[in-house]
Amino acid sequence: MSVTVAVDCMGGDHGPVVTLPAVFAFLRSHADARAIVVGREEVLAPLLTPVAGEFGDRLVLQAATEVVGMDEAPANAMRSKKDSSMRVAVDLVKSGVAAAAVSAGNTGALMAISRFVLKTLPGIDRPAIATVLPSRNGRTYVLDLGANVDCTPEHLLQFGIMGAMLVSAVEHIDRPTVGLLNIGEEAIKGNEVVKQAGELLRTSGLNFTGNVEGDQIYKGAVDVVVCDGFVGNVALKTSEGLAQMLATFLREEFSRNWLTKLMAVVALPALKRFKKRVDHRRYNGASLLGLRGVVVKSHGSADAFAFEQAIARAADAASNRLIERIEERMATMNQEAAA
Amino acid sequence: MSVTVAVDCMGGDHGPVVTLPAVFAFLRSHADARAIVVGREEVLAPLLTPVAGEFGDRLVLQAATEVVGMDEAPANAMRSKKDSSMRVAVDLVKSGVAAAAVSAGNTGALMAISRFVLKTLPGIDRPAIATVLPSRNGRTYVLDLGANVDCTPEHLLQFGIMGAMLVSAVEHIDRPTVGLLNIGEEAIKGNEVVKQAGELLRTSGLNFTGNVEGDQIYKGAVDVVVCDGFVGNVALKTSEGLAQMLATFLREEFSRNWLTKLMAVVALPALKRFKKRVDHRRYNGASLLGLRGVVVKSHGSADAFAFEQAIARAADAASNRLIERIEERMATMNQEAAA
Numbered sequence: 233m234s235v236t237v238a239v240d241c242m243g244g245d246h247g248p249v250v251t252l253p254a255v256f257a258f259l260r261s262h263a264d265a266r267a268i269v270v271g272r273e274e275v276l277a278p279l280l281t282p283v284a285g286e287f288g289d290r291l292v293l294q295a296a297t298e299v300v301g302m303d304e305a306p307a308n309a310m311r312s313k314k315d316s317s318m319r320v321a322v323d324l325v326k327s328g329v330a331a332a333a334v335s336a337g338n339t340g341a342l343m344a345i346s347r348f349v350l351k352t353l354p355g356i357d358r359p360a361i362a363t364v365l366p367s368r369n370g371r372t373y374v375l376d377l378g379a380n381v382d383c384t385p386e387h388l389l390q391f392g393i394m395g396a397m398l399v400s401a402v403e404h405i406d407r408p409t410v411g412l413l414n415i416g417e418e419a420i421k422g423n424e425v426v427k428q429a430g431e432l433l434r435t436s437g438l439n440f441t442g443n444v445e446g447d448q449i450y451k452g453a454v455d456v457v458v459c460d461g462f463v464g465n466v467a468l469k470t471s472e473g474l475a476q477m478l479a480t481f482l483r484e485e486f487s488r489n490w491l492t493k494l495m496a497v498v499a500l501p502a503l504k505r506f507k508k509r510v511d512h513r514r515y516n517g518a519s520l521l522g523l524r525g526v527v528v529k530s531h532g533s534a535d536a537f538a539f540e541q542a543i544a545r546a547a548d549a550a551s552n553r554l555i556e557r558i559e560e561r562m563a564t565m566n567q568e569a570a571a
Numbered sequence: 572m573s574v575t576v577a578v579d580c581m582g583g584d585h586g587p588v589v590t591l592p593a594v595f596a597f598l599r600s601h602a603d604a605r606a607i608v609v610g611r612e613e614v615l616a617p618l619l620t621p622v623a624g625e626f627g628d629r630l631v632l633q634a635a636t637e638v639v640g641m642d643e644a645p646a647n648a649m650r651s652k653k654d655s656s657m658r659v660a661v662d663l664v665k666s667g668v669a670a671a672a673v674s675a676g677n678t679g680a681l682m683a684i685s686r687f688v689l690k691t692l693p694g695i696d697r698p699a700i701a702t703v704l705p706s707r708n709g710r711t712y713v714l715d716l717g718a719n720v721d722c723t724p725e726h727l728l729q730f731g732i733m734g735a736m737l738v739s740a741v742e743h744i745d746r747p748t749v750g751l752l753n754i755g756e757e758a759i760k761g762n763e764v765v766k767q768a769g770e771l772l773r774t775s776g777l778n779f780t781g782n783v784e785g786d787q788i789y790k791g792a793v794d795v796v797v798c799d800g801f802v803g804n805v806a807l808k809t810s811e812g813l814a815q816m817l818a819t820f821l822r823e824e825f826s827r828n829w830l831t832k833l834m835a836v837v838a839l840p841a842l843k844r845f846k847k848r849v850d851h852r853r854y855n856g857a858s859l860l861g862l863r864g865v866v867v868k869s870h871g872s873a874d875a876f877a878f879e880q881a882i883a884r885a886a887d888a889a890s891n892r893l894i895e896r897i898e899e900r901m902a903t904m905n906q907e908a909a910a
Contacts, residue, residue, distance in 0.1 A: 473786030
């Protein structure tokens with residue numbers, strides 16, 4: 233694959249000290265890929281000099297004079313910062329210079345800018361945010377995660393289509409299974425919107441398996457779990473809080489006294505393997521779906537390893553024709569509806 | 572305290588083999604308490620004979636000829652099984668013979684029966700289900716957990732009041748802090764219902780601290796987290812799924828080969844303390860709030876230890892005047908609204 237990714241190098245909690253090493257690592261592991269690093273020239277240029285020989289024209293700097301703040305209002309970021317690193321990265325996708333954009337900046341601003349610059353795909357009312365989570369037997373994709381708090385059944389159907397196409401593109405699964413997040417497996421459960429969304433999904437032609445409950449996200453019951461942005465955000469944040477609490481408790485029990493510390497040393501290999509297996513950094517990179525271009529949002533606090541995963545995820549989606557897959561699927565749906 | 576708890580001994584996945592030992596353990600640790608065990612006489616009577624001398628009139632059998640099935644439709648359980656163990660246990664609360672009822676049966680049926688028999692308290696539109704979860708610095712109460720999937724702002728306000736009164740009764744906290752589950756801490760976040768609920772809670776006289784995100788349930792940011800039943804159910808089930816997955820992974824890493832098994836043996840004391848600390852059985856027993864009587868729902872799969880916690884929780888709520896506290900608070904609210 234020869235794919236070009238535009239990387240907003242100024243976003244996130246850490247900026248270039250994290251984003252640049254991530255870009256370098258990505259280029260080293262993806263020999264055909266190219267990266268355009270976007271941000272303030274006076275900051276980035278000196279940091280690129282040492283690797284200029286290594287990457288040659290696979291690494292290009294695109295200057296952008298402004299930076300979107302992590303707490304800045306999306307509308308403000310969009311209207312008054314037309315030369316922000318985030319905006320310029322997305323512009324590069326719009327103009328076709330890059331196949332995908334990645335940013336660890338402000339989610340709301342990234343969504344607003346992406347939507348304004350790239351526009352949504354035909355038949356998609358609202359873009360959604362999808363992430364991947366570990367499950368007992370692999371991985372589960374969940375969407376929406378906060379872009380849309382009041383959803384109609386049609387929105388949830390569109391999320392199902394976009395999620396399925398994402399999985400087919402990046403996991404190479406032909407007909408991914410899709411489940412609807414609900415409070416019971418029976419079709420009569422749930423609120424009105426979810427019940428109607430179930431009806432739409434059932435006749436959508438997707439590989440829809442019915443309702444799934446929250447625990448099935450981690451059991452890996454389906455490839456794609458569809459929910460509105462409010463519910464998805466709560467599920468994700470609740471998971472983060474629980475995982476952090478359990479990690480804290482485990483650490484506390486092993487550091488209680490010299491004996492338990494000794495136990496920790498002995499058990500270290502198993503504990504390390506466990507930690508690696510559930511390492512959230514490996515799952516970094518949420519996809520903004522439904523746009524006319526690939527945009528991936530990294531966690532703001534991502535380190536270089538995590539940010540590299542987000543770049544790789546963006547490159548992977550672009551080179552596996554994510555946008556075209558969603559477009560084709562939507563066109564088929566519309567033809568069937570018209571017939 | 573001298574409190575009488577009516578226990579549906581036929582409900583749950585295991586029935587009397589779990590519920591009766593739990594009742595015995597409860598009576599042993601609560602010297603003043605009394606229990607009425609409800610269920611099929613021919614099943615329960617022989618099992619009570621061995622302990623008759625020990626508990627005397629503190630343990631009474633109340634015959635009920637029918638049993639509500641775990642998958643039975645609530646309406647059916649209510650209409651056609653007037654002599655079910657679940658119904659008779661709740662009837663005992665209604666008649667004042669018992670101060671609280673406990674069941675591990677079908678949640679929907681227990682809610683329907685409790686609502687029909689006991690009725691809701693003045694000013695409460697809908698009963699809610701509240702549970703307690705561990706947090707980094709103590710415990711967090713969350714409601715609603717599935718009784719109400721389409722809520723108005725007024726419902727969420729009532730959940731806040733009921734949750735705060737539950738915490739003041741059983742945790743002896745004078746003015747428990749209340750948070751509204753949302754997808755951001757700013758007041759402008761969330762869907763319309765949540766935004767309006769925030770306004771109502773802010774002027775309610777409760778110790779309302781604003782919006783909380785999902786991760787703060789386990790961080791222990793507030794004593795009570797308010798949400799609609801759909802969101803609460805998803806958060807709880809997602810947590811269950813994640814905790815089970817992590818436990819499975821941890822077990823797998825320690826049983827990979829003879830070396831890791833040896834590590835597990837060495838680390839066992841620390842691992843055991845960890846396990847005990849996050850043992851979900853200690854948190855068993857969800858309160859059905861807003862009714863004119865104390866009703867506690869145990870997890871269907873509860874073992875005797877877990878079921879005992881649910882009985883103790885019911886006794887504790889009743890002897891600490893839970894119902895009166897909610898009534899008084901609602902009366903104050905209505906006076907203030909009228910003034």
